Amino acid sequence: MVKVMTNSLVESFARERAFQLLDQGSAYEILGPFDRFGSPHLEKQNIVPQFDDGMIIVKGKLNGNDAVVISIEGKFQGGGIGEVSGAKFAGTLEKVLKECKKGNRIYPIIIYDTGGVRLQEANYGLLSIAEISAAIVELRKYVPVVGIIPGKIGSFGGMSLTAGLCSALIMTREGRLGMNGPEVIQQEAGIRELDSKNNPLIWKMIGGAARKEAGLIDILVEDDVQNFKEAILSVWNGEIELKNRTKQIDYYLSLYKSCTLEERILPEVARELLAAGTERQNTELPVPTEVVQSTGRKWFDLLTDGKPSISEVPSVLVADTAINGIKARVIAVVPNPESIYYRARKGEVGLLEGWTIAKYVQQAIDEDCDAAEKRLIIPIVDVPSQAFGYHEELLGLYLACSAAIDAYATARLAGHPIVTAIVGNAISGAFLSHGMQGNRLIALNDDGVNVHVMSKKSAAIITMRSIEELDEAAKEVPAMAYDIQSFQKLGALYQLLDGVNGKNPNDDDKKVLMDAIIDAYHDIQKHNDRDLSCRLTSEIAKNGGRAASIKVREMIEAQWN
Structure with missing residues (x-):
């Protein structure tokens, strides 16, 4: 007997999806299109905005339980944040x-249909995803945070990291889940690394059925609204065991160290x-014969x-020290030309890096759990990007990055002050994984310090613009620019340090940064x-800098009831 699908979630728009999930007559939209609050940054780039900005918030009940659905409209700007x-x-x-x-x-119920950050508002997206991630980590202590990835787009980029944090x-089989989209991998690494048009391979790698078989998601459903409702209720009722995958550090780290x-x-x-579920024997990674003196390594040593x-992984440096008498753990990601993961040899955050960061942050949490004063944690940021590779996507890079975010956010909530020192590049998922969860961000005012979501070349291709056009647009929208002075205009930096030699620091430069770190520590x-x-x-x-972000939160508060 052929089952007739009566109510598709995949084929619905974001607003329809939200209302379909909630009990009839119970739901109402918050900050809907009639509030006419679209992006203030798109018209400056000759892009037509949408009055709900492609983000639907609907509050109501599901099976009598109070719920709120956050539904992303993939048909507007690719579901970009x-x-x-994001606010x-x-x-x-x-x-x-x-x-x-x-x-x-x-x-909370989140319906993902997104390619990640909206490149036309780049660094606003980074800030928002960090705040979304922080909220999910804290909220999980009170209620399960359920994520749904029905298709058509799936969940990619920084938003895949928030999906990895969900309870x-x-x-569905139509859904896809991965850090880097196939087209971006091909652009960054070449067609020999991944042919983005090889759809059968893509579905075997990152499609819903593949992710379920690998044990990376909890429920695979056929596309019918009732099936989604039943799946959500099974999580709420405790019928589905919550795996807390981002906490399974030893298992995943032993797995990725053992891969050849x-x-x-x-x-x-x-x-x-x-899906094996058992830890491998401890594998010692070889010490690299070539040590690259990157900016991050120089500052770590200083x-x-x-x-x-x-650290057991050469590309993640970890050491405990004292700064002006304050106990601190310093963490840096550095190049390893001999890494077994060839797409993560230049300082990128890859599978090993994400889980290793998580291990040593969690270690500090565990060791200091009964301490009156928790250790200061200092992420040193000099990361060119996350790793763009076939194996990274196949083996769940998004989850490795989610684990690092989870650890930093958990440490912050446990009372560990985190002061992030941006001394070089702070790009995309690598920055989200390593640094963006800090209580305070400090950056060097140096031309080698850049913040963004993607290389200029790839950003130009995806937005169908020239690099010159991107640079011109950045004059109107500072969030699109790469330089640290433009990032400062968004209001997220605690301090921007002048007169410091970022690339070849000396003891005087060290003192300036250390003083700023201690000042930030006392402010926290x-x-x-x-x-x-x-x-x-x-x-x-x-x-x-964040006027729209602040206003959105005020309007949510006003309309909540």
């Missing part, structure tokens, strides 16, 4: 968190490896007085900050 759409997403989760803390249990994920890439790992073999790294202690709200309360943020 800009300032307003709607993050602001809604932050409001749910406040309600849960007051004892009002509200269940449970529900997908002499030959390409086939998708079916990768799925068996990921801040730790040359202490040897305690003074305000008892454990969230990222300071990025919205700085004078630069309030005076225009």
